[in-house]
Amino acid sequence: MQLKTILNFVQPFKSFVYKNVRFMEDESGQPVEIEIDIEPRKNSRAACSGCGKAWPGYDHERTPRRFEFVPLWGLAVFFVYTMRRVDCPTCGVKVERVPWCEGKSRLTTAFRWFLAKWAKRLSWRETAVAFRTSWENVFRSVKMAVSWGLEHRSLEGIEAIGVDEIQWQKGHRYLTLVYQIEDGLKRLLYVAKDRTEESLREFFTSLGEEAKGSIRFVCSDMWQAYLNVIAEQVGHAIHILDRFHIMKKMNEGIDAVRREEAGKLKRDGYEPVLKNSRWCLLKRRENLTEKQTVKLTELLQYNLKSVRSHLMREDFQRFWEYVSPGWAGKFLDEWCSRTMRSRIEPMQKVARSLREHRDLILNWFRARGTVSGGAVEGLNNKTKLTIRKAYGFRTYQAVEIALYHTIGDLPEPEFTHEFC
């Protein structure tokens, strides 16, 4: 079987034919590349790159162009073709449009989708190394795949969304993220810089009135800018302050108590018992390792505020087991009263904030069954992982593209042949 036969199977063209196939060698005479000449089919007309209409050829370029195709058995593969030019009545003299690539790119469309797909499984750097191409080529390919996907995705019938914020660089720089969080369909819908009202409002604006109307549930944290925009844009939906964000808030409270207390103990000359104990306090008891359990026991010897805060949080876990919003509300009120009497300022702050948002928190019980429980948390972890893996990304644009690519669940075009 000839290579041309395989090419005609994986990448057939109507108006072009594959011609000569040859090895290209490096300085030592080792074959490293395969070049394949392409020629127009006899009597075929060239398509204008401006309007796509076919016209008789005008002339052609002097030197052939090389277009990188999907590599074969560790060898880079290039199409070699001399571009024709057409004299289009509408667009003037233009170079022709060829079916294996778009615009001015020297990477064939098949190769770009090949790289983009691999970049979901490997890091961009690893993809570049594995297929002997540059990081920029991988980046551009992913960017192309993402813009195609965003253009072709459907945003109809979305019922539940989660709004989340995430820190992505040192110095309190945030991203606003919107996820779809229904059972069976969890994906990233939107990313924006910062966590201002404007960052979130843009999502609803781009969604349009009809798609906004289908949203029935919105989960978020207590960030005021988000609360404002959600009330303004989707006032008809049930707004839920969800479990993940509330427990995060509580963990922040415990952390503040621990820091304050560790500082005080140190000043008073006590053993630094709270050193390295952060995880042991934040973890739930059943998830502690044996060594950590010993530490917790040791900590419990002291009547420390950290320990008491920890117990308050443990106590609060019962809240999520309620079924009726009425009983859950009663529990919430009692928990808040107890906490307000504790004289532990960071925890009082948590309780005040829970009281203030009581209705939105109880909506959790009203939405049970529709909104997927751990969805926001799961997606939040994926987002963090993507950002961490993307250590090479200095720019916001690269992070945005990586997030849509990995978590956006974006559609892809159908090809005659899947290369990977």
Ligand SMILES: [Zn+2]
């Ligand atoms: Zn034209």
